[in-house]
Amino acid sequence: MQVFNKKTIIFLCMIFVSVANHQLAAQGCSDAGFCTIPLRPAAASKNNIQTELAYLRGEENTNLATLSISYSRQLSKKIQWDNKLVAANIDGSYGSVTNLGDLYSTVRYGVQSKSGKKIYLLGGVKIPFNQSNLKIRNVSLPMVYQTSLGTYDLIAGAAFSAGKLDMNFAFQLPVVQQNRNSFIKEQAPLAGEFPTTNLFRRKADVLWRVGYPLKSKTGKWNFNPNLLAIYHLGEDSYENVFGKRETIKGSSGLTLNANLQTTYRISQQQSLQLSLATPFVVRDTRPDGLTRSFVASVAYQFGW
Amino acid sequence: MKVIGCFFAVVLGLSACTKESDALKAALQTNNSPVTAPIPVQPALKRGVLYSTSGIQVMGVVKIIQQASGLQVQLDSFSVSAGPDLKVYLSQAATPGNHLNLGNLQSNSGTQYYNIPAGTNLSAYPFVLIHCQQYNHLFSYASIQ
Structure with missing residues (x-):
């Protein structure tokens, strides 16, 4: 990890602001959620609890707030178990929805390579708390209003250092699709650009994050500007009004985000993290509702 | 807060x-x-009686009526057991599969109307279904003639 100075911070902030000002439509993190799962151990304590509050700007003037609570436990020198529960509030032209989203449970295994480098391998599951068919007054809602994608997913990942860079790879595969969304654009009571997502079926994602971590001389501040690439591996589909499945053209492809994470270590046991992210390359169509033009989050972590 | x-x-x-x-x-x-609601005494082009499936209570009559705006399905003197995601289908059979989804059931009781998309070949759909899409459970069906 590099030691930073003020010029470096200003330079990185300018890059981030520049990217933020040149963003295209909106698709942030795939947020099938795994981009928020830490691939490296966040703290040295045996037990850690983290709460995180995030604000996300979505498509068609929707605003999302998520609240998550995480618990991680070091099971052995090499193995750590992480659990994260997410609830979300979405507010937009249809109204507001608040509900539990998903539970993530992952196990991380740290191994030493022959060259002495540490590599972290991660595997786990995402479990949905609803079937992605939340309604307001019996009106079916677009996916952006849903707090979960309604899929049981397998998650696998790896993290390691390559020179000064921090590399992360992950793969998220929906294995049980119980999405029962019933939004049909032609039957919607409000005009809008939300696509039909009746009985939506979602394809897998791969993620690649490359960061350039820096830390202050005192070790209190950590600073991790990073690029987050998410590739959606196929075109999603929905069932039309005739009960026939149709693929959604343009729903596969790349999303590229700029992300800035700043961590302040309050003590050995406690830390605060601020994260800012924005996309600058997006997919043509984003039917899953994972459309973020801006994401900001603050997290507090306590270990013992 | x-x-x-x-x-x-x-x-x-x-x-x-x-x-x-x-x-x-x-x-x-x-x-x-009330301005956009159709006139209740509209003559029916087709009609049928709703029957329930196991464990479901239903009553009412289905009518196909002609409005100035196009064809509509009318549920008349209607009531059905509550369900989480009930839809109204025009269907080629008494079970869903080859159907036309007309939208969410508006209410579990009372007279209600559903637009049939222009160009629909009505003779291809001799059934009206009330179907819970979320749990894939058929609540009611009517043969319309």
Whole structure:
């Protein structure tokens, strides 16, 4: 990890602001959620609890707030178990929805390579708390209003250092699709650009994050500007009004985000993290509702 | 504060908190206003009686009526057991599969109307179904003649 100075911070902030000002439509993190799962151990304590509050700007003037609570436990020198529960509030032209989203449970295994480098391998599951068919007054809602994608997913990942860079790879595969969304654009009571997502079926994602971590001389501040690439591996589909499945053209492809994470270590046991992210390359169509033009989050972590 | 309260209610109760916007409220009022509601005594082009499936209670009559705006399905003297995601289908058989989804069931009781898309070949759909899409459970069917 590099030691930073003020010029470096200003330079990185300018890059981030520049990217933020040149963003295209909106698709942030795939947020099938795994981009928020830490691939490296966040703290040295045996037990850690983290709460995180995030604000996300979505498509068609929707605003999302998520609240998550995480618990991680070091099971052995090499193995750590992480659990994260997410609830979300979405507010937009249809109204507001608040509900539990998903539970993530992952196990991380740290191994030493022959060259002495540490590599972290991660595997786990995402479990949905609803079937992605939340309604307001019996009106079916677009996916952006849903707090979960309604899929049981397998998650696998790896993290390691390559020179000064921090590399992360992950793969998220929906294995049980119980999405029962019933939004049909032609039957919607409000005009809008939300696509039909009746009985939506979602394809897998791969993620690649490359960061350039820096830390202050005192070790209190950590600073991790990073690029987050998410590739959606196929075109999603929905069932039309005739009960026939149709693929959604343009729903596969790349999303590229700029992300800035700043961590302040309050003590050995406690830390605060601020994260800012924005996309600058997006997919043509984003039917899953994972459309973020801006994401900001603050997290507090306590270990013992 | 309301949002924070809702978060806690959701976490503790494991149920969704929802609130409609003024725009949605207005749109729903417009859709259900007497001005746009069809005249109830419209003669039926086709009709049928609704039958229930196992464990479901249903009563009512299905009519196909002609409005100035196009064809509509009318559910008359209607009531059905509550379900989480009930849809109204025009169907080629007494079970879903080859069907035309007309939208969410508006209410579990009372007279209600559903637009049939222009160009629909009505003779290809001799059944009307009330179907729970979320749990893939058929609630009711009617043969329309």
